[in-house]
Amino acid sequence: MNPNYYVILAGVLFAIGIVGFLVRKNALVLFMSVELMLNACNLLLVSFSRVHGNLDGQVASFFVMVVAAAEVVVGLSIIVMIYRARHSASVDNENLLRY
Amino acid sequence: MTALLVPLVTGEAVAYWICAPIMVLAALGMVLFRKAVYSALSLALVMVNLAIIYASQDAPFLFVVQIIVYTGAVMMLFLFVVMLVGVDTRESLVEKIKGHTVASVLAAVGAFILLAATVGGSLVTGAVGVGAANTTYGGNVQGLAALLFGKYVFAFEATAALLITAAVGAMVLAHGERLAPKLDQKARARMRIEDYVTKGIHPGPRPSSGVYARHNSITAPALLPDGTVAQDSVSSVLVQRSGMADPESLGAPTKKAFAALETAQGADEEEL
Numbered sequence: 127m128n129p130n131y132y133v134i135l136a137g138v139l140f141a142i143g144i145v146g147f148l149v150r151k152n153a154l155v156l157f158m159s160v161e162l163m164l165n166a167c168n169l170l171l172v173s174f175s176r177v178h179g180n181l182d183g184q185v186a187s188f189f190v191m192v193v194a195a196a197e198v199v200v201g202l203s204i205i206v207m208i209y210r211a212r213h214s215a216s217v218d219n220e221n222l223l224r225y
Numbered sequence: 226m227t228a229l230l231v232p233l234v235t236g237e238a239v240a241y242w243i244c245a246p247i248m249v250l251a252a253l254g255m256v257l258f259r260k261a262v263y264s265a266l267s268l269a270l271v272m273v274n275l276a277i278i279y280a281s282q283d284a285p286f287l288f289v290v291q292i293i294v295y296t297g298a299v300m301m302l303f304l305f306v307v308m309l310v311g312v313d314t315r316e317s318l319v320e321k322i323k324g325h326t327v328a329s330v331l332a333a334v335g336a337f338i339l340l341a342a343t344v345g346g347s348l349v350t351g352a353v354g355v356g357a358a359n360t361t362y363g364g365n366v367q368g369l370a371a372l373l374f375g376k377y378v379f380a381f382e383a384t385a386a387l388l389i390t391a392a393v394g395a396m397v398l399a400h401g402e403r404l405a406p407k408l409d410q411k412a413r414a415r416m417r418i419e420d421y422v423t424k425g426i427h428p429g430p431r432p433s434s435g436v437y438a439r440h441n442s443i444t445a446p447a448l449l450p451d452g453t454v455a456q457d458s459v460s461s462v463l464v465q466r467s468g469m470a471d472p473e474s475l476g477a478p479t480k481k482a483f484a485a486l487e488t489a490q491g492a493d494e495e496e497l
Binding site: 127128129130131132133134135136137138139140141142143144145146148149150152154155157158159161162165168169170172173175176177178179180181182184185187188189191192193194195196197198199200202203204205206207209210215218 | 235237238241245248249252253255256261264265268271272275278279282283284286287290291294295298299302303306307309310321325326329330332333334336337340341344345351352353354355357358359365368369372373376377380384387388390391392394395398399401
């Protein structure tokens with residue numbers, strides 16, 4: 127199967143992730159959009175690993191998963207902390223963090 | 226598309242044409258659903274389908290890791306936080322910046338075209354396939370292990386440090402500082418006596434609820450020796466919710482029975 131199909135699929139998923147990140151206001155959904163973009167990149171890494179016939183792409187994809195897991199842990203705890211202080215998970219008023 | 230028309234359809238193509246539409250629809254659902262829980266479940270669907278595509282691309286280790294780490298751990302963490310934080314918070318649809326949604330969609334479409342034209346257009350050859358690479362060390366997992374613990378061993382150790390830092394960071398961030406010291410039994414007893422001295426509040430337990438011939442629920446008020454209601458005997462929460470039961474009506478059946486007994490006794494005496 128032509129690898130271009132996977133490039134198209136990853137591009138569509140990445141674009142949807144961009145839309146979600148720019149349009150939504152709930153901090154949790156923003157985070158999920160970032161995860162979607164990371165997954166699209168992982169798909170590309172695995173596909174290109176196959177194009178070139180070596181496993182380096184799969185190792186890179188594995189590292190992306192590890193970093194994403196760490197990022198989710200810290201990010202979600204920050205969201206929970208902000209929610210505790212302000213009783214809102216919306217990113218519209220987050221400039222209040224300045225004060 | 227012509228590859229599909231020939232009778233030899235590969236399993237990979239079947240997996241792609243089943244999973245890819247589901248993934249795109251679920252990803253759109255993630256963006257469009259108003260409730261964060263639905264978004265999280267849609268994203269989990271995307272990730273499971275992505276795992277299937279990994280499997281069809283000769284990456285069995287990543288297939289398992291995708292399901293265990295992403296769908297199993299990360300998405301469930303998301304769901305936990307959604308339950309804690311965002312399950313009933315409504316998202317406002319008012320645009321803070323005019324034309325924000327349209328501009329965002331345009332930007333995403335532009336990014337997609339850029340990606341498809343540059344990355345996709347540069348590919349003219351088919352895939353080599355990782356079959357040969359997988360068999361070099363006797364399997365996909367063994368091949369990945371050889372790379373991880375050989376060529377990429379320092380990156381691997383750095384991720385270990387990263388994970389530990391993330392775990393400690395999450396603990397520090399989620400830890401709530403106690404503003405006042407925890408009250409022990411001694412402190413509580415002292416507070417009760419202080420209340421008694423300054424405000425005259427009775428330090429002992431409050432009276433229990435009333436027991437009548439036909440009622441002993443906790444909404445029934447107890448009666449003091451002079452027949453008045455002991456206000457403390459019913460919880461103020463219950464009084465606010467349904468009102469205190471009327472002691473007159475609660476005691477009425479007993480009084481009626483006593484009255485009937487007395488009249489019957491009087492009639493017997495008259496007969497004698």
